[in-house]
Amino acid sequence: MRIPRQLSFLNLTVLVLIIISCSSTKQVSNWRKPASEDVKLHKVLVLGMTNNVTIREHFEQQLTATLLKNGINAEGSLSFFKDDMKTIPQTMEAWLPYINQLEEQKFDSVLITKVIGETGKDSKSAIIRYYNEFFGSFKEDVTKNKELYSAEEGFKDYTVHRVASNLYCICEKNEEEDLIWKINIDIKQAFDSDYLVSEGLKLFTKEFIEDLKEEEIFVTE
Template identity: 70%
Template structure:
């Protein structure tokens, strides 16, 4: 069975982070020919606070079915693990430098005790795809993806970069599974 239309739902208490995750994943799916909408974009302000019980979710699920959604992709940051400096990355390791001077100046303290190797965090990001296409049946888990992102989600740049890396892996895995009808 292939799916035709997916709702992207990010689970976070921070509405701005939810919106960033939903927008990035929705855009990535759409760029790959998959019909997708984010929950905040689709439901509007009423979805800023997530329903607490399954009974509270039922009207939303019914509305999705009426709008021909047949799946929901739930994505969440499920854990964080610290890493010590022995395995750490450096602050500017993966940036593009336009000049030799910029590279040298940004990394001049690379081997100093204060600025060199930094502790960093691995964020575990998980996505689960559920079928909501069968009438009067339990919403079933169809597919899942767990990815470790080796950077913090504490600045706009790092959130964007983490989402870019995650969405790249998400599309790669979805294409391998061939779960969606695409328009490409």
């Protein structure tokens, strides 16, 4: 019996969509600080590591909304600090007044997220020069990436992007290693329009929140 042409096309379309949805995101790594099972965080500042304010605001709003929806007390850096944080501080000394404000408002963690051009350009490009290194502390992350905050690199030049998130605890003042958790997620998508940026963030936040919930790091409401 011959299958109707319309049905065959429909099945093919569904199959393609399933393949695309399954292959659009891939967890590259997931690391948790050893012996940190007893760490329970309560309030996190969400920081998108880019000086493109439009993309940063979009990202912070979307990830914050996802965290809140899952019972995690969160706020974006632009929402909390307003115009004072439009330019990201590039040294630890410049960060200290902001950290003091966070502690006063009961924040105990900072989530730094960066979008890395992974495939499609020279791997020696400045945009990925330091992003793939392991940072044990918030201070180290800030210091080594300070030259990259204002990099004018276009998303459209890459076909695969790595979204790297580092969760730092600001409640361990006497410990140098304050990185609690990190995750790297690859997104197979060229970010060459506002729509694709939006869709890429949706893919990331879905994968991100599923893995974060499994870690049970935050006290949820």
